[in-house]
Amino acid sequence: MFKSVAPTDIANNRAAHNQEQPSPVLGKGNNSEVNGYRQSSPIVAxxxxxxxxxxxxxxxxxxxxxxxxxxxSELISELDSDDDPEAIVKKHISQLKKYNELKDIALGLVTMIADQRKLRTTDILEEMKVELADD
Structure with a gap:
């Protein structure tokens, strides 16, 4: 029913298929026939x-x-660094402190704007399209 195929058969078939042969044009358009197979796109190299x-x-x-x-590889090299875990924690804590200070300053400025315009702070934040997310 099925014929067994050896790797050399595949290589020989590819070599025979890649050889340039004249391909007659059948009918209108770019349809052509090569080695008994109908192709609808042009042959290029x-x-x-x-x-x-x-x-x-x-x-x-x-x-x-x-x-x-x-x-x-860059991420792995970052993870494999020999940094002291305590130093990493200290750095993280200092970054969190800096973030909280900046957030407090920003909220203070928004509060000052709200007081000046006689609006609620949440109204100002909505106007600025700022979302307060408690993560």
Missing amino acids: GGNMNDVNSQQRVLMKEQRLEDIKNQC
């Missing part, structure tokens, strides 16, 4: 336009894969 598009997509995917590999 031993293949058709779909092969060229496929090759371009493969190259783009390979480039994207390389970019992702580089990002992964």
Whole structure:
């Protein structure tokens, strides 16, 4: 029922298919027949336009894969750093303190604007499209 195929059969078939052969035009348009197969797109350098598009997509995917590999290696190097855990915690706490100070200053300014305009602070925040999220 099915014929077994050896790897050499596939290579020989590809080599035979890639050889340039005259392809008669059948009817109107760009339809042609090569090795008994009907093709609707023009032949370009031993293949058709779909092969060229496929090759371009493969190259783009390979480039994207390389970019992702580089990002992964950068992240791994950041995680593998020999920083002292206590130093990381201290740095994080100091950043949180700085954030809270800036947030308090911003809220104080919004309150001053609300007092000057005789509005509620929430009205000013809505006008500025600021969302107060308690995460």
